[in-house]
Amino acid sequence: MLTSKNNNTINNNEKPALNAIQIRGLHKSYGSIEVLKGIDLNAKKGDIIAIIGGSGSGKSTLLRCINLLETPSAGDVRIGGETIKMKQTSQGPVPADKHQVRRLRASLAMVFQNFNLWQHMSVLENLIAAPTLVHGMPKVAAIDLAKQLLTRVGLSDKQDSYPAFLSGGQQQRVAIARALAVQPDVMLFDEPTSALDPELVGEVLKVIEDLAREGRTMLLVTHEMKFAREVANHVVFLHQGLIEEQGPPEAIFDNPHSERLKQFIRTVQ
Amino acid sequence: MDTVTSLFESLQLLALSPPGWGGNLLRGLLHTLEIAIGGYSLGLAIGLMGACGKLYGGVVVRDCLACYTTMVRAVPELILILLLYYAGTDLINQLMFWMGRDAVDIDGLIAGIFVIGFVQGAYSTEVIRGAIQAIPQGQLEAAKAYGLSFWQSLRKVTLPAMLPYAIPGLANLWLIATKDTALLAVVGFSELTLETRQAAGSTKHYMLFYCAAGVLYLMVTLISNRLISRIENWSRRGFAKEQ
Ligand SMILES: Nc1ncnc2c1ncn2[C@@H]1O[C@H](COP(=O)(O)OP(=O)(O)OP(=O)(O)O)[C@@H](O)[C@H]1O
Ligand SMILES: [Mg+2]
Numbered sequence: 001m002l003t004s005k006n007n008n009t010i011n012n013n014e015k016p017a018l019n020a021i022q023i024r025g026l027h028k029s030y031g032s033i034e035v036l037k038g039i040d041l042n043a044k045k046g047d048i049i050a051i052i053g054g055s056g057s058g059k060s061t062l063l064r065c066i067n068l069l070e071t072p073s074a075g076d077v078r079i080g081g082e083t084i085k086m087k088q089t090s091q092g093p094v095p096a097d098k099h100q101v102r103r104l105r106a107s108l109a110m111v112f113q114n115f116n117l118w119q120h121m122s123v124l125e126n127l128i129a130a131p132t133l134v135h136g137m138p139k140v141a142a143i144d145l146a147k148q149l150l151t152r153v154g155l156s157d158k159q160d161s162y163p164a165f166l167s168g169g170q171q172q173r174v175a176i177a178r179a180l181a182v183q184p185d186v187m188l189f190d191e192p193t194s195a196l197d198p199e200l201v202g203e204v205l206k207v208i209e210d211l212a213r214e215g216r217t218m219l220l221v222t223h224e225m226k227f228a229r230e231v232a233n234h235v236v237f238l239h240q241g242l243i244e245e246q247g248p249p250e251a252i253f254d255n256p257h258s259e260r261l262k263q264f265i266r267t268v269q
Numbered sequence: 270m271d272t273v274t275s276l277f278e279s280l281q282l283l284a285l286s287p288p289g290w291g292g293n294l295l296r297g298l299l300h301t302l303e304i305a306i307g308g309y310s311l312g313l314a315i316g317l318m319g320a321c322g323k324l325y326g327g328v329v330v331r332d333c334l335a336c337y338t339t340m341v342r343a344v345p346e347l348i349l350i351l352l353l354y355y356a357g358t359d360l361i362n363q364l365m366f367w368m369g370r371d372a373v374d375i376d377g378l379i380a381g382i383f384v385i386g387f388v389q390g391a392y393s394t395e396v397i398r399g400a401i402q403a404i405p406q407g408q409l410e411a412a413k414a415y416g417l418s419f420w421q422s423l424r425k426v427t428l429p430a431m432l433p434y435a436i437p438g439l440a441n442l443w444l445i446a447t448k449d450t451a452l453l454a455v456v457g458f459s460e461l462t463l464e465t466r467q468a469a470g471s472t473k474h475y476m477l478f479y480c481a482a483g484v485l486y487l488m489v490t491l492i493s494n495r496l497i498s499r500i501e502n503w504s505r506r507g508f509a510k511e512q
Pocket of ligand 2: 059182191
């Protein structure tokens with residue numbers, strides 16, 4: 001523990017925030033069921049990491065442990081070089097410092113499978129909520145930024161609509177704009193196209209692809225293998241709560257080693 | 270011809286100035302509305318805090334609230350009103366005595382608002398708690414994930430998002446509040462029902478006055494319904510229209 005802290009300070013001095021996200025020995029159990037069994041994962045700045053794996057392998061849980069929507073049972077999560085402080089209670093570990101959690105969450109942005117837009121807010125209100133409330137951005141500036149982002153995702157005419165009146169693909173593009181509005185260091189995507197009708201998948205993938213080209217740091221859980229291969233520079237294959245195999249996309253998809261990954265790739269193709 | 274004159278005479282009893290009793294009835298209606306609005310607002314405030322306490326509070330808070338909502342909803346309202354009104358004023362006077370002060374005359378309006386508010390609070394607590402639980406979980410999760418604090422998320426997401434689920438129940442409670450005020454007649458508060466009884470008793474025109482009171486209550490309900498459906502439509506602005 002001590003040595004890792006020391007390393008951290010040294011690293012910080014030399015190359016600040018090179019590691020966007022560092023996960024060490026991450027475990028997560030629900031009751032007696034262990035869902036994550038010790039995950040180590042590094043995301044450097046600018047990395048685009050695709051997380052693939054079968055249903056129930058723990059992909060969502062891994063992503064949700066990073067922004068503490070789930071509390072890890074053991075292990076370290078480090079965001080921008082800063083370890084999330086945990087403390088032990090009778091119910092197991094919980095985050096020790098609420099303010100730290102809020103601050104670190106503010107540097108991340110999540111795009112959910114079911115969009116999770118705030119239904120009582122217009123598209124524009126959805127986009128300015130976090131910037132004004134959490135990041136202290138003046139409302140005028142937030143509206144400006146929101147309009148730019150809506151143009152970017154091709155929805156400039158929808159700013160006053162409510163989410164329920166948009167198609168799934170449009171809602172997800174709004175959700176991506178909402179994520180961009182907080183100018184995040186890292187974007188987390190949890191199966192952003194899985195809830196969409198097939199004909200709407202393309203428009204959302206295209207927006208994500210553009211973001212990838214900009215050199216944003218992204219962790220992307222996806223079932224779109226072709227897409228993962230095209231945009232990711234690193235692919236992680238999760239199986240039953242462990243990283244079974246990882247590497248560059250060509251290695252993972254063209255030359256898989258583990259039997260399970262071979263089988264997984266066969267079933268999705 | 271005879272019936273027409275007698276009908277005309279009885280309608281004169283509803284005139285606004287004496288010897289007509291219309292003014293008294295309207296004054297009673299005003300008091301009724303004052304108590305209903307006051308009690309309902311107090312009930313809403315209690316309900317908001319109660320719901321949050323039940324959902325986010327510690328064990329002690331949750332147990333106390335469970336006690337409160339169960340008891341209030343189990344005991345007939347008339348008994349609660351008598352109990353709270355007499356026991357409440359008694360308690361306050363005892364407290365005054367302890368502190369070496371003189372007994373106070375408790376204002377009927379304040380007492381009425383408190384009593385109705387206390388009863389309404391228990392029902393509102395349950396309505397609002399249910400409504401908060403009906404919010405799709407993902408919206409609260411998104412608020413968390415984007416770093417909103419508990420209070421920001423409550424104010425900006427939880428409360429506005431629960432409204433469409435709460436409004437039908439809360440609207441019901443408002444209509445009940447307007448009618449529960451009639452129970453305060455038993456403790457001598459001169460709201461619409463008591464004024465009506467007095468007018469009817471003095472003139473022996475029972476039918477006329479009770480019908481008039483009925484019409485007034487009906488008007489309150491009709492106007493309320495108009496307002497409620499507006500508020501409901503507004504709260505459902507984010508819901509796609511059903512085909
Ligand atoms: N809140 C919870 N309580 C209990 N078990 C849970 C909970 N959340 C997830 N699990 C279990 O954890 C396992 C991993 O779930 P997770 O959602 O991370 O899988 P996933 O890889 O995202 O799957 P999918 O591709 O279907 O989304 C599953 O077996 C699931 O049943
Ligand atoms: Mg999942």
